[in-house]
Amino acid sequence: MPDIEDGKVRSELLLQHKAFIGECHIFDGSSLLLPHKLLLPKTELVSLLKNQVVKLTIEFISELSPNSPDCLRYYNILFRRILKQMNLKQVGRNYYNKQEATEFFDHKLVIWPGYVTSIFEYETSITLCADVNHKLLRMQTAYDLITGLRDPQTRKEDVEQVSKELIGSIVFTLYNNKTYRVDAINGEDNPRTKFKKSGGAEITFVDYYREQYNTEVTDLTQPLLISKGKWKKSQQDTPHKPIMLVPELCYLTGLSDKMRKDYRVMRDLALHMRLDPERRQHELRKLMNTIQTNREVQRELQLWDLKFDTNFVSFSGRILKEVRIFQGRRAFDSHPQFADWSRETRSGPLLNVKSLDHWLILYPTRNYGAASSLVQSLRKVTPTMGIAMREAKMLEVSDTVQSYTTVLENHVSSKTQMVLCVLSSEKKDLYDGIKQYLCVKCPTPSQCVVARTLDKPQTLMTIATKIAQQMNCKMGGALWKVETGLQNAMFIGIDCFHDIVNRRKSIAGFVSSINQELTQWFSQCIFQESGQELVNGLKTCLEDAPLSTEQKLVAVQLHSL
Numbered sequence: 001m002p003d004i005e006d007g008k009v010r011s012e013l014l015l016q017h018k019a020f021i022g023e024c025h026i027f028d029g030s031s032l033l034l035p036h037k038l039l040l041p042k043t044e045l046v047s048l049l050k051n052q053v054v055k056l057t058i059e060f061i062s063e064l065s066p067n068s069p070d071c072l073r074y075y076n077i078l079f080r081r082i083l084k085q086m087n088l089k090q091v092g093r094n095y096y097n098k099q100e101a102t103e104f105f106d107h108k109l110v111i112w113p114g115y116v117t118s119i120f121e122y123e124t125s126i127t128l129c130a131d132v133n134h135k136l137l138r139m140q141t142a143y144d145l146i147t148g149l150r151d152p153q154t155r156k157e158d159v160e161q162v163s164k165e166l167i168g169s170i171v172f173t174l175y176n177n178k179t180y181r182v183d184a185i186n187g188e189d190n191p192r193t194k195f196k197k198s199g200g201a202e203i204t205f206v207d208y209y210r211e212q213y214n215t216e217v218t219d220l221t222q223p224l225l226i227s228k229g230k231w232k233k234s235q236q237d238t239p240h241k242p243i244m245l246v247p248e249l250c251y252l253t254g255l256s257d258k259m260r261k262d263y264r265v266m267r268d269l270a271l272h273m274r275l276d277p278e279r280r281q282h283e284l285r286k287l288m289n290t291i292q293t294n295r296e297v298q299r300e301l302q303l304w305d306l307k308f309d310t311n312f313v314s315f316s317g318r319i320l321k322e323v324r325i326f327q328g329r330r331a332f333d334s335h336p337q338f339a340d341w342s343r344e345t346r347s348g349p350l351l352n353v354k355s356l357d358h359w360l361i362l363y364p365t366r367n368y369g370a371a372s373s374l375v376q377s378l379r380k381v382t383p384t385m386g387i388a389m390r391e392a393k394m395l396e397v398s399d400t401v402q403s404y405t406t407v408l409e410n411h412v413s414s415k416t417q418m419v420l421c422v423l424s425s426e427k428k429d430l431y432d433g434i435k436q437y438l439c440v441k442c443p444t445p446s447q448c449v450v451a452r453t454l455d456k457p458q459t460l461m462t463i464a465t466k467i468a469q470q471m472n473c474k475m476g477g478a479l480w481k482v483e484t485g486l487q488n489a490m491f492i493g494i495d496c497f498h499d500i501v502n503r504r505k506s507i508a509g510f511v512s513s514i515n516q517e518l519t520q521w522f523s524q525c526i527f528q529e530s531g532q533e534l535v536n537g538l539k540t541c542l543e544d545a546p547l548s549t550e551q552k553l554v555a556v557q558l559h560s561l
Contacts, residue, residue: 001055013047013054020045021058024303026074026081032058033074035304050199067126075119075126078304085296088114089177096135102272107265108139111272115287127313132283134273135172136254142171142182142247143222159187166225171250175213179253180227180245187223191246205246215249222247257426281312327351327480328386349386352478352519356382356389356471358415362407363422364399367451371422374454377464385468392420399424401433408434412442418471419446426450445474478519490545491518496533506532510541522546 004010007029014027026033041060046053064071080090088095089112096114103110112135119128149161166182173180191205205224209215225245259265275283291297291308301307322333328349363371375392382389395411397403404421412419421434431448438446447470453463469479491513498506508526522545526537535541 001057004049004054009049013049013056016047017045017056026077028073028077031061033064037063069121072120072126076117078300078306079117079119079128082291082297082300083115083117085300086290086294091135091172091177092179094133094135096133103139104265104268105139107259107262107268109259109265109269110137110139111135111269112137113283115284122313128308130284130287132275132280136269136273137172138252138254138256140252142166142225142245142250142252143219145252146222146247159185170253171225171245172253173245173249174251175209175215175249180225180229180243180250182225182245183228183242184226185223186226186244189224189244190222191217191220191224193224195244205244209246209249217246217248219248225250284312324483325480326482347384349384350469350472350477351480351517352476353386353388354417354472354475354477356387356392356418356475358390358413359392359418359420360395360408360411360416361392361420361422362395362397362404364424364451365396367422367424368396370451370454373460374420374422374449374464374467377460378468381461381465382468385465385472387468387472399430401430404430404434405437408437408442412444416444417475419444420467420471421446421448422454423448423450425452445471447471447474476520478517481517481519484518488516490514490547492542492545494535494538496528496535498531505530508535508537510535510538510545512541512545514546 004013010029011027014021014032021032021034021038022036024035037060038058043058045056045058047056048054080095083095084090087097087099089098091112091114094114094116096112098112101110101112114133114135115130116133117128117130119126121127122129145165146162149158149165151158163185167184169182170179171182172178194202194204195208196202197208203211206217206220209217225247227243227245229243255265288308288310292310325332328351330348361371361375371394375394378389393411395407397407408419419438423430434448435446438444447467449463449467454460456463473479493511494508496506496508505527506529508528509523510526511521511523514520514522524541524544526535526541528536
């Protein structure tokens, strides 16, 4: 008392009485684990916080046995303390080795190697589950991105373009090793703006970073970034002040779209980050060797009389049975060890074929050649699949959402089975605009393809085959079926989407099979409260899900029983 929410401050207040509670303890901000009982079941202590008196009350709750499930939480807290003692830096939930960072100056990228760890009970023993992880940082700050988008004449940034590039992205601040999601741009304030600290005193952002982190902010006119803070399901209704960030101190994370399209960048990153089993095991063994040889770590473990086995857990792997695939009148086996079974599916008719009689192709003027090449390739691959394809109606458009939607409004009718749109680039707003129109305002199956994908003659036939397969499925056809070994069973899939960018309502998706071959599916979406994981409308979904003929027969028999 008084109540203090900050877990770090609570730990500091408790550590003022380290001589009383002992060196061997684990504190998570609210619960304190000790290897022995205190003399009294309830103890009151007094700490000081900036000359303010704070009373701490420690009350005995329960005694835990070493194999109690509640101990797992404390083991994980202890292991995080061990990782800090190994000089690893915490970023989010994981820990990274900044000293062993790899810099790609050609690509302006930095990779921090690290680990994902978790201690839990596995069968008969407590185990440490660990995997190698990497943190990818750019040698570019949010300020660099903003200045790169400034008009050379007016020296002012394009607010709309800056927002498009930054909002929703994750930035990393070196001064405290934390990540933040950018939710908005604040153009009204700048680093000279004052804000209130936790104690109530006002200070500018410039002075705050100078005093707190010994960091200087150079551009005093730059806008500020707004982050609503970490999104937590348990606190979706709790009001909290947004966090203001200085772009100059925020490093961008992840890859830009331009980087993802650069073969050299992706190749160099893959060589470094995609570890084969031998390299992965080597890195994990290096972690365990450090734990075994680090004196400070061993001293911490000895306080709790804990130690790690030097060997990894071994177990027998399982090989799945071959899967029998049926396509048209053919049947062939797909062994899990040989993943490229799709080659077999291209050489015969599909299971359920839908003919293409009335369909449209929309293309920008400069991409007529790509659209024509696709049509010619479709003519070659569709007969093998058993798809009867008539001539498509070719429609020229300009490269805007308005142009696509206007043409669609004038030419899509009740007879239209499919709309194929060739896009000049991977503009998300263009794709979203087309799909929204064809899904909401004018429900029609559609397929989009970027023109650049069609400019590779060596892969065009493969691409055309996959596009034909997708269009056939979207029109209600089926490519193949597999043997499940189950009769009269309904397969159900459920998942929840949480909008962590805009904090809007969560959406639960529900799908269920409606035929024995598992080629037709019923789907439904339910809007629910932000962050809600449990699906309240699950009963309604199950009641609305149509049954196959076989399932109805079984349901009638069960009802009569």
